[in-house]
Amino acid sequence: MATLPAKQTMKERILETADRLFYLQGIRAIGVDTIAAEIGISKRTLYNHFPSKDALISAYLARRFVQPPPSDKLPVEQILGTFDRLERGFASKGFRGCPFVNAVAELGSEDQAVRKIAIAFKESRRIWFRDLLMQLDIADSEGLATQLALLVDGAIAQDLVRGDPSMARAAKEAAKVLLANAGVGVGENGATGKPQRAKKPRPSPTA
Secondary structure, three states, rough: OOOOOOOOOOOHHHHHHHOOOOOOOHOOOHHHHHHHHHOOHHHHHHHHHHOOOHHHHHHHHHOOOOOOOOOOOOOOHHHHHHHHHHHHHHHOOOOOOOOOHHHHHHOOOOOHHHHHHHHHHHHHHHHHHHHHHOOOOOOOHHHHHHHHHHHHHHHHHHHHHHOOHHHHHHHHHHHHHHHHHHHHEEEEEEEEEEEEOOOOOOOOOOO
């Protein structure tokens, strides 16, 4: 017998509503009055769960702090798959860019709590790239991971300006070049996942 989905708690309803409104309309544009009215509760009820708007903003960003799930795919496939996911995200109607960059841009770098979680998220993605590159025995996995992270952020910025999901594909092609230059075999339809090693010359046949 199928089980019914668990009913959302009030705290979950508040956070889900704040997440949607903050991301689509902006953190500064949305006050706690708007969030409470959207749910049909009083501000006092909202404050019983989140004592301030700052606490709600922090919870919203923490909710967006999602790590890529474990995968059995080859490291290079996982790296390049990042750009495929970006393209799908760009094509969705509700895409409004990186929530962490948006939050820092809106609230300013002086908001240390927001800045701290934004830096933590960006660094976690860079480290995710680095760990995959280390599996491929890349000499400068730190540097290449930073370059890949920059490609991701650059693709997001370009899509927001141009409204063109193909920016993710362009970033993916640039990532392939970086990987190939680092010695990783990247084919037309994907990657071998194996570092390209210089082949040893075969010994000349004896006369």
